[in-house]
Amino acid sequence: MASKKQVTTKLTRAARSKPLNGFKIVICGEYKDENHTHTSLAVLICANGGDTTKHIKSDTTHIFSTQAAFRSSQLIIEKAKGKGLPIIDTLWLIKAQCERTELSKYYLQRPSPKPYGTIEDSRNGKFERKLPLRAKGKEPEHSKPKDDHGLKEYRHTRGTSFKAVVKHNPKGILKGPDFVTPPEAKTRRHDIVKRVQNKKVGFVKNEKLFLAPPESTLPEPVKKLMKLIFNQTNGANATDGHRKNSTCYESHVSRLSLDWQKDLNLQAGFKYLIELEDFISNGDKKAIGYYNTLYHSVIRPEGRGKGPLIDNMKILKEEWERLSNVVHLPKRQFQDLNLKEMAPLDDDSEEFKYIKSYLNVSGGATHELKKVFRIEREGEGERFQAYISPLEHPIRRLLWHGSPVANYGRIIREGLQIGPDEVTASDYNFGKGICLFEMSSQAASYCDYKASEGEALLLLCEAALGYPLKKVTTPSNSAGANTETDSTCCQGKNAFKRFTEGSNKHVNFEGIKIPDTNFGPKPTKVQEAILDYNVFICHKAEQVKLRYLVHVKIPTQAPT
Known part of the structure; x- marks a missing residue:
């Protein structure tokens, strides 16, 4: 044994x-x-x-x-x-x-540290910031409260049994005061609480008001997307052909005036404010001046004036709120879009892999795919379904649309609109309607991506083209006029020839005719064709439903 x-x-x-x-x-x-x-x-x-x-x-x-x-x-x-x-x-x-x-x-x-006792350094690593003992639920032995007529008779050896206890929220905000009353004091609780509140004992002396910066609750990919769409410098840099469509363009916007809103600047700004709170409490004027200089070196003041001297808690709170508003701005911008869904696709999903292959085989091989978002506008799905329900052959296709990033706030909020201003950078006119493309490279040419340093957004739209489809070979202003069909195809010299049922690739493509990406575009042998690839014009807004927002990086210079 x-x-x-x-x-x-x-x-x-x-x-x-x-x-x-x-x-x-x-x-x-x-x-x-x-x-x-x-x-x-x-x-x-x-x-x-x-x-x-x-x-x-x-x-x-x-x-x-x-x-x-x-x-x-x-x-x-x-x-x-x-x-x-x-x-x-x-x-x-x-x-x-x-x-x-x-x-x-x-x-x-590494595993996340304990939620109490330390906060993250904004630069590189951690620095220890020990919380006051009361914030950790302990009573300091040396702490003795000042005499107060309302509290005197309840004093004992460790201080007072009636104290303002500061609660610590893991998100970094201190909530005050939670009054703990001994059993023998219950009869006079109301009077004592009223006296303490009248003395403005909101926080125990020397307790920290600001422990850590606020954090955005948006997923990181969505937050980055909001910053890209609502970056005012993209509108300011737009070329003349696109600028009139830019909803966020302001003539006085400069890149320098917005650089302080970057994450690294905000983290450093919050760190300096946390340090300033200590020095303001201690009255250390030299340190206050020094950290004001550091703070204003990373956080620009509003307007063109000099930043305020942060030497009291009122101004410090105002600056903290100003930075907090910037942190939470992407969430407010996202809510303003009124989307029913915006979901970043997992890079390992079949849905993502097909869109990536469709992007590459349709002329976007030089484009770096950064992220794909599945989107759905409120009410747009119902409107689209109502349009295709009576159609015997709706012929649903997955097609590309391109526009400068500065336009996407309006496009996502309102949908693609019918009107002559929808196409602003093309040498061709296709009649009144929404232009959609088989090739991602065609859509990318509308993105004015040089104005946004190569960052571009493409839409993948589900379009009900219907049958029969009017076909033309020459672009013209009247391409869609005098027709009984809701869609027009301006035929190109090349087009996809092989298609498959969308559900073969992913359940979210069910019912859609999608290109087989194992085979690229082939010559159409249309003799009169002028365009290189097919262009589709939908003459009714309800024919089109936004499905995916594709974030790509396009080289701004041709490879040598």
């Missing part, structure tokens, strides 16, 4: 051979370079004692990711960051073979 010591030794060896015991892991990213798939990695994890799931759950303990997936801010990564889950480079599993001594080298995000 084995001794107790031998059994313990066997258990210890078993634990060492299963280094992932207790790990509940979500795998993220692509592993072609390592000759692995998610399935093979899941087998490897199970062999080491771990367990895997496809989505983050309440019992998830770790995320295994590639560095590329971590930088791309996928939805899984954003959720993991929000929950403070540790994110580990999967090379620890593949190359380091789960060696615990090597784990620290492979952290992409």
Whole structure:
């Protein structure tokens, strides 16, 4: 019979051979370079004692990711960051073979620190900021309250049994006061509370009002998208052909006046305000002057004047609110769009992969795909369904539309509109209607992407073209006039020839005729065609439904 010591030794060896015991892991990213798939990695994890799931759950303990997936801010990564889950480079599993001594080298995000006692440094790492003892629920031994006639008779050896306790909210805001009354004092509670409130004891002396910067509740990809769409410099830089459509253009806007709203500047600004609160409380004039200089070097004042001297709590609170408004601005802008849905697609989903292949095969091979958002405008789906319901052959297609980023606030809020101003940068006129394209490169030419430093947004729209479809070969102002059809196709020299039912690729494409991206455009052999590719004009707004917003980076200079 084995001794107790031998059994313990066997258990210890078993634990060492299963280094992932207790790990509940979500795998993220692509592993072609390592000759692995998610399935093979899941087998490897199970062999080491771990367990895997496809989505983050309440019992998830770790995320295994590639560095590329971590930088791309996928939805899984954003959720993991929000929950403070540790994110580990999967090379620890593949190359380091789960060696615990090597784990620290492979952290992409370490486990989140405890919510109390420290705050993040805005530059590079952490600095310790110890909270006052009362904010941690402890009573300082040396603390003795001043005499107060309303509290005197309830004094005891550790101070007073009636005190203003400051609550600490994990988001960083202190809420005050929560009055704790001893049982023997209940009869006079109302009078005492009233006296204390009249003395304006909102916060215990020397308690911190500002502990950490506010955080936006929007997913990071959506926040970045809002900043791109509502960046006023994009409207200011727009060329003359596009500027009249820019809803956010202001002639006095300069890039310098908006640079302070970048995340790094805001983080530094909040840090300096937190430091200033200490120095204002202590009356340290030299430090106040020095940190004012630092603050105004990263945060520009409103207008063109000199920034205010932040030497009292009133001005400090005003500046804090000013920066907080900028942090929460993307959320307000998103709410103003009145969207029913905006969901960033997972880069590993089949939906994303098809859109990426459609972008590349339709002339966008030089475009860097940054993010795809599935969108739905409020009421637009019902309007589209009402239009196609009586049609025997609606012929639904997935087509591209392009416009400068400065226009997308209006487009997403109001939808694509029928009118001659919709096409502003084209040498051709196709009649009154909404122009849609088979080729992403055609749509990109309308984006004026040089005004936004190569950042461009393309729309993928579901369009009900109907049957029969009027076909023309020469662009003209009257292309859609005198026709009984709701759509016109201006034929090009090349077009997609092979199509497939959308549900073969993804359930969200069901009922849509989509190009087979295994085969590119082929010559149409239309002799009179002038355009290189087909252009479709929808003459009714209800024919078109916005489906996807595609964020791409387009080179502003031709490759040499």
